[in-house]
Amino acid sequence: MTLKGGLNFMQSKTRWWILGTGGTAVVAVIATAGYLLLMPGPPSKYVTNSPVTDPQPLSANDVAHDYAQSFGALDASAAAALTDDPTASTAALTTLYKNMSAARLTASVAGDAANNAATVNVDWRLGQFDLPYQVTLQLVQRNGKWLVHWSDADIHPELAKGQSLTLRTTPGGSTLTDRDGKPMQLDAVPKTLKAGVQQAIGGDLQAVDGHSITIVDAAGTDVKTLGQQEGTKKAAYALTIDAGTQAAAQKAVDGFQGAATLVAMQASTGEILSVATNAAFDSSGLSPLTGTFPPGSTFKIVTATAALQHGVTGNSAVSCPPTVHIGPRTVPNEDGVVAGSPPDYATQVHTAFAKSCNTTFAQLAANLGANDLPTAARQLGLGVDYDIPGITTNTGRVDTATDEVDRAVDGFGQGTDLVSPFGMAVVAATVHNGQAPTPVLIRGQQTTAQGMVAAPPVSVLNQVRTMMHEVCTPVGTAHALASLPNTFGKTGTAEVGDGPAHGWFVGYRNDVAFAVLLPHADSSGPAVNVAGTFLRAIG
Numbered sequence: 001m002t003l004k005g006g007l008n009f010m011q012s013k014t015r016w017w018i019l020g021t022g023g024t025a026v027v028a029v030i031a032t033a034g035y036l037l038l039m040p041g042p043p044s045k046y047v048t049n050s051p052v053t054d055p056q057p058l059s060a061n062d063v064a065h066d067y068a069q070s071f072g073a074l075d076a077s078a079a080a081a082l083t084d085d086p087t088a089s090t091a092a093l094t095t096l097y098k099n100m101s102a103a104r105l106t107a108s109v110a111g112d113a114a115n116n117a118a119t120v121n122v123d124w125r126l127g128q129f130d131l132p133y134q135v136t137l138q139l140v141q142r143n144g145k146w147l148v149h150w151s152d153a154d155i156h157p158e159l160a161k162g163q164s165l166t167l168r169t170t171p172g173g174s175t176l177t178d179r180d181g182k183p184m185q186l187d188a189v190p191k192t193l194k195a196g197v198q199q200a201i202g203g204d205l206q207a208v209d210g211h212s213i214t215i216v217d218a219a220g221t222d223v224k225t226l227g228q229q230e231g232t233k234k235a236a237y238a239l240t241i242d243a244g245t246q247a248a249a250q251k252a253v254d255g256f257q258g259a260a261t262l263v264a265m266q267a268s269t270g271e272i273l274s275v276a277t278n279a280a281f282d283s284s285g286l287s288p289l290t291g292t293f294p295p296g297s298t299f300k301i302v303t304a305t306a307a308l309q310h311g312v313t314g315n316s317a318v319s320c321p322p323t324v325h326i327g328p329r330t331v332p333n334e335d336g337v338v339a340g341s342p343p344d345y346a347t348q349v350h351t352a353f354a355k356s357c358n359t360t361f362a363q364l365a366a367n368l369g370a371n372d373l374p375t376a377a378r379q380l381g382l383g384v385d386y387d388i389p390g391i392t393t394n395t396g397r398v399d400t401a402t403d404e405v406d407r408a409v410d411g412f413g414q415g416t417d418l419v420s421p422f423g424m425a426v427v428a429a430t431v432h433n434g435q436a437p438t439p440v441l442i443r444g445q446q447t448t449a450q451g452m453v454a455a456p457p458v459s460v461l462n463q464v465r466t467m468m469h470e471v472c473t474p475v476g477t478a479h480a481l482a483s484l485p486n487t488f489g490k491t492g493t494a495e496v497g498d499g500p501a502h503g504w505f506v507g508y509r510n511d512v513a514f515a516v517l518l519p520h521a522d523s524s525g526p527a528v529n530v531a532g533t534f535l536r537a538i539g
Helices: 002-038 060-072 076-080 086-099 191-200 243-254 279-283 296-308 349-355 358-366 372-379 404-411 421-433 458-471 525-538
Strands: 104-109 117-126 129-142 145-148 164-170 210-216 222-229 261-266 272-277 317-319 323-326 329-332 346-348 385-387 448-450 487-496 499-509 512-518
Touching (some): 060 104, 060 117, 076 086, 086 164, 117 164, 129 222, 243 261, 243 272, 243 525, 261 421, 296 349, 296 358, 296 372, 296 404, 296 487, 296 499, 323 358, 323 404, 329 358, 349 458, 372 404, 421 458, 421 499, 421 512, 512 525
Antiparallel strands (some): 104 117, 129 145, 317 346, 323 329, 385 448, 487 499, 499 512
């Protein structure tokens, strides 16, 4: 019992001690908490020591100015937020800015708002065309704030509900077209012709567009035109360049790794169809229109024309040995070509032409008079001085030769003869057409010519045509073109100093006369291939 009572006593004491201790802890916690509550804490970002005040509401005048600024800045959201109908005004302004996107807008308040209204100066401008007007904004108070009372008339005073403005542009048209009347930009003009064309038409190739600002309904139907400026279409210039022919010529010369140029014209009219040069030709500083080169065997067209007017025919008997001696000069055939059989190598003029026998044509030329080659050249257009609006040209020159050796060398294009690719295209056109053409680049602008003479007789040209056709058959030097019917031409390899020879091919097919020159190509074969690529492309 005593033990049990003692035990109870101890438990009671222990509980008291625990409670006492616990009480002390609670008091300490409470005291500490009170101390923490009384101590100043770190400042809160949500609490300020300064008094809170509402921003000063905008005045009617402020709202008018802010609206005009946002409206002029094409900020539909900002402008609409200052109206009493943000939804409707946002939609209307978005449509307006889309319809008028090409024009520049300015807007500003004229003076200060008065009597709950403000006048805004509005101006839409595009180039030299502008439409200035004024709108009156009505200002209202909503929940203590000034706002613009929205109406479609805030865009323009004549707008009814659901209407808007739209800008319409009428192209003035191009002042430059191709031969088919299709508009051309200056960048589409062949690079060799660009500067001359620009100078000939005054440099400005762009007509002035017309503009109008029109009120339209919700369906986009015109209601009323508010302002209009008529476009001005300047004098039209039509080039004779044919886009397809130019593209074919350019592709053909670009396909050759060395320097290359191709000039083509319509034989029957003299209209220039294409002038193409590749990068290698351009880098040399040469010009297919004014640059002159030794013509090589293409000059045999001239020599044949002269000989046929002085007792020779295509069937006349001649010789084509590998070499021939004329005075102190030995004339060889290229690559040892011969016609006929030794010892006399007898053949006919047309065969010698097809095989390009230098020895034959040196003998024919040596037997001509001093002025016969220059006369025949001029009959074919060489040496004629053309004044062609839009381009500067030089056909070439063939000098009088009193010495038979000089005439002999001139006879196969290795003397003093100099021609341009343009000049040789004129020669080909003359053979085809029966008379020297009058080259034209800009339709309606007159070409003049100095030094032109009557063309060779028809009987002579018919024989030259027959010979040029034989060149493009399996027995001729342009046999690679035998698969192209109605092709006429003459190959040429022109020696130039110690460097590689120039390669030529001159001719016509259907009504397209052309000249291909590959400076330093070393033979005429590549020129024939370039011509073939061109002719197959134009059909």
